Amino acid sequence: METGFDLDQTVLTLGGRTLALGDVLFIGGAVMALLVLLTLIAVWRSATHQRRDLAAARERAVRAEARVEDILKAQTDLQGRLAAMTDMFGARHSEMSTTLSQRLDAMSSRIGQSISEQQKNAHDNLSKLHERLAVIDTAQTNIQQLAGQVVELQSILSNKQTRGAFGQSRMEAIIEDGLPMGGYRFQTKLSNGSMPDCVIAMPNGAPDLVIDAKFPLEAWNAVREAKDEATETAAAKRFRSDMDVHIKAISEKYLIAGETQDTAFLFVPSESIFADIHEHHEQIVQKAHRARVVIVSPSLLMLSIQVIQALLKDARMREQAHLIQGEVMRLMEDLGRLDDRVRKLQTHFGQTAKDVDDILITTGKLTKRSQKIEGLEFDEKPQAAPDKDAPETGAESETGRLRLRVVDGEPE
CATH class of the missing domain: 3.40.1350 (Trna Endonuclease; Chain: A, domain 1)
Structure with missing residues (x-):
């Protein structure tokens, strides 16, 4: 007895259409091939996404490493500046102590000299007082003599011609x-x-x-x-x-x-x-x-x-x-010229006052920033939104970062 498959044998009827065994096998193979193709596409897409995620992770790691290097560099620079400021403050403290000591010595010397001069002046004044008392005694004698001269003057005035x-x-x-x-x-x-x-x-x-x-x-x-x-x-x-x-x-x-x-x-x-x-x-x-x-x-x-x-x-x-x-x-002409020159001088004084105010504002900022640096008080402030056309650097991120800029000793 001979056994086999007849490909032309009708095995399925759909919508009035008969499908032979060969047609069914062909359609099944096509469906299987399609499923395999879809599976391969899904696997390729998954691998592609994984590669992209891996590249992004590597890039983020490189950025984080660069940011850590920048932070370490800024910290090293800050430590150097703090050391320089410490040395400078120590030198100024030493100079101030020396100057204060010298001034105290000079003041003590002047006070001692002043006390000596006052004692000398007191002694001189006492000597002069004794001399003036002697002069007063002499003046009293002269007054007695003058009284006699007044009597003589009266006798002179009694004469009509002399009067x-x-x-x-x-x-x-x-x-x-x-x-x-x-x-x-x-x-x-x-x-x-x-x-x-x-x-x-x-x-x-x-x-x-x-x-x-x-x-x-x-x-x-x-x-x-x-x-x-x-x-x-x-x-x-x-x-x-x-x-x-x-x-x-x-x-x-x-x-x-x-x-x-x-x-x-x-x-x-x-x-x-x-x-x-x-x-x-x-x-x-x-x-x-x-x-x-x-x-x-x-x-x-x-x-x-x-x-x-x-x-x-x-x-x-x-x-x-x-x-x-x-x-x-x-x-009047000289007064006019003087008025013009005074007005020009007033303008210069106004500009000078404005410059002094600006300098005082800058020195105030420097003082506040140096106090923050001395107390290691740093503010985390969000950086301004970067330009869309500018390339993104490794030290910048989308979320906010520690911001510390020191440019030629002028903190911003």
Whole structure:
């Protein structure tokens, strides 16, 4: 009996279509080949992914190794800088200690020297004090001698001629101190032949001012030395009579129209006498005013001389007005140039102040960063997003990293 497979034998009917055994075997082989092909493709893809993962892992390992090397390098550099800073701080501490010691020694030396000088000065002052006490003793002796000379001066002033010379000398001293040379004349003759004690030239071509220094001191002393009311009344009457005669003589001799001022000065050589005349002898003052004679004391004469001096100065300034105006113009030009230069200097000062502020900001940052370095305090800050077109380096990563940059000693 012969056994075998008939490939044309119908074994399956699908959708009205009959499939022979050979067709079924062919389709099964094709399906098996397809399954094997799909299996091989899956295995190839898995191997490819494994190779890619392995390459990525190797690349990450290389990056990690490079980053560790950078960190170790930065740590070594930081240790070197810390060592240099330690040496620098040690050297500065040593220099500061030496400087402080030298200054303390110098200060101790100066203090000792100052104490010695003070002791010496105290000793010298005591010596000078003894000398001054001796001088005071001598001065006391001189004062006693001066008292005797005052008595002699009183006897001299009792003489009319010497007394007039004393009053005139006070008047001349006041005028010479207050007016320039050529602004006054002493003992000069007028057109009527009279000779006043002083004539002062007035500004702007005005007539001269006459000053007379004569004063009836005998009648005044009699009033002051009167012991009873009758004697005092008689002495006061004599004093008023002498003053009337003297005022009349000044008005008649020294008031010349066109040559002298219409007012003359009667100089009283004492402030106390001047005050007593105005207090107790008002009629004398009124009569002098009516005669155009002004009674002046040393202080009033000095004030009048200062007014005259101001008038003379004003006259000279009027004469030199055009020169003063020119000088003022040049002064204004100089002030303009000075204002421009000051404004330029102000601009420079403003720029300098801004530069100083910037320097202070930089030094503040340096101080803070050095304090962080000294305390090994480092901040982990995320780095800015890298440029998409820039190549990725081995020291950079996608997640954040330890960031420490020291560029030429300037920390950022």
